[in-house]
Amino acid sequence: MAKKAFVTGGGTGIGKGIAEVLLKNGYDVAVSYNSSSSGAEEVLELANRLGRKAAALKGNIADTKDIAKIFSEYRKSFGTIDLFVNNAGVTLKSKFLETSEEIFDSVCNVDFKGAFFCMQEAAKIMVENNTKGNIIVISSNNAKAHFADVSVYASVKTAVSKLSEHIAIELAQYGIRVNTVAPGWTDTGSSRLDDKESTYYKVPLKRWTTPEEIGKTVLFLDSDAALSITGTTITIDGGALLVSDKRERYGY
Secondary structure (H helix, E strand, O other): OOOEEEEOOOOOHHHHHHHHHHHHOOOEEEEEEOOOHHHHHHHHHHHHHHOOOEEEEEOOOOOHHHHHHHHHHHHHHHOOOOEEEEOOOOOOOEOHHHOOHHHHHHHHHHHHHHHHHHHHHHHHHHHHOOOOOEEEEEOOHHHOOOOOOEHHHHHHHHHHHHHHHHHHHHHHHHOOEEEEEEEOOEOOOOOOOOOHHHHHHHOOOOOOEOHHHHHHHHHHHOOHHHOOOOOOEEEEOOOHHHOOOOHHHHOO
């Protein structure tokens, strides 16, 4: 029987890449999306071509009512869950002295509160069905790095990484593993990203990772090769955490 996976923010970028890798490796996959309907449709089209079951669930995970609705729809379609990938998030840059309450709330409500309650819902389904499943959190190397203009985003990613460790120890009694994947620059095609070459001075391997590579890491963490891995973070950033940024980037 095919494993059942649920990927939040699966209509674009990293989440879409993860969903596609899982489908190609025999999973039935549900994705949630808020505004990326076209990408979610592409996931469904791929599933149809591969003969896999899939669903696209619309909702805003900053809203706990929407989270409840999404997971209710998921339960009706899939019943149980083997793998939950908490990927949905917003990346908003702002200088500390210029950060508004709106920016603060947007990042915290999606990237932390939304993550918390989505993982709680997924874990409940696993426990109810006695499923020794996996929860994988997509964080960021910003949780460890100290880049400029991301005081809110980076702090929240640190909180999410810490959260996954606490969840890992509490869910171990049910045989549920929880791990974090922390990408750096990822080639999603997003317009907000810098020019690749302009970042290479702080990426030792001089390449960005791809959503497919992150998907393959998720696949590994859900495999028998990772049965003893929980509460761990895998950083995928071309070695960027090994170096610091130029002093000018901090306004010196």
